[in-house]
């Protein structure tokens with residue numbers, strides 16, 4: 617298949633991509649697995665810690681945390697990161713003197729760890745379907761759509777001559793912008809040829825709130841607004857209906873699944889088969905870095921679908937093995953969702969890794985995808 621090659625008997629694998637990352641959340645890995653004490657007020661320890669982290673983040677601490685996150689991704693075989701960047705301003709919402717300082721910190725951290733990076737500059741106009749932004753959200757909020765798009769434009773212009781950097785534009789849930797912003801954001805992405813990443817249908821509550829405000833489910837709303845297109849990356853999309861999966865497929869949109877997040881939060885199992893059969897281009901994201909294992913993200917697409925459906929192999933077109941298909945999803949499609957044409961090089965393998973003992977050379981990729989840890993990468 618395509619770019620998986622054997623040269624002199626050795627397997628050469630295109631590097632992996634993670635199309636949806638919030639690098640700063642790597643600092644919260646140890647906060648994600650406990651109940652909040654009764655009466656403490658916050659929804660979870662993680663939410664409380666998240667707000668505290670956002671309140672205190674500086675350009676320097678963001679850079680240092682991101683270095684940790686990106687190093688771990690690199691060790692996991694990743695060379696392309698889609699960074700979904702939501703925090704733009706100082707505490708209270710005052711812009712930095714250089715308005716894109718935090719974006720630059722993330723790009724610098726990714727480059728320092730050897731990644732290509734798509735900085736997806738997320739636009740936020742309100743706190744939720746019926747809320748004004750408040751507290752930590754003020755650091756993420758844009759005073760107007762014009763001002764936000766000017767920031768994206770500035771980033772795009774300053775990195776236009778850097779082949780390892782792409783700028784994208786994003787929306788973090790359909791409640792966070794007024795629906796009438798969406799066509800303008802999509803037109804802007806189209807005009808500048810930018811990836812357009814929109815997190816949607818992550819929970820059933822997201823879907824219900826969208827229906828309550830607009831009368832439409834999330835993907836139906838995007839279709840009505842003319843926002844569905846082949847540069848769209850629908851992130852999460854756990855609770856899309858079969859009809860919405862069809863719409864995403866018809867548009868040849870990408871769908872970035874984040875299985876380690878959904879598993880950690882109990883977010884539910886999406887209908888991956890419906891998306892896949894409709895022709896949506898699947899890719900994966902480490903998202904909140906609760907667990908950073910790009911191999912685990914990949915095999916989870918297949919394995920969680922086997923659990924959901926109670927049957928065997930799901931994602932395998934006639935011309936590829938299941939492992940080849942997952943590698944294609946994890947490398948080429950993930951890179952394309954970040955605006956790059958190819959996987960950007962290959963990863964080297966540690967054939968002597970214990971996971972690969974007793975493994976036949978002809979089935980090496982199967983063992984890597986379904987049975988190995990990140991130790992197999994040099």
Ligand SMILES: [Zn+2]
Pocket residue numbers: 636638700815903904
């Ligand atoms: Zn996310």
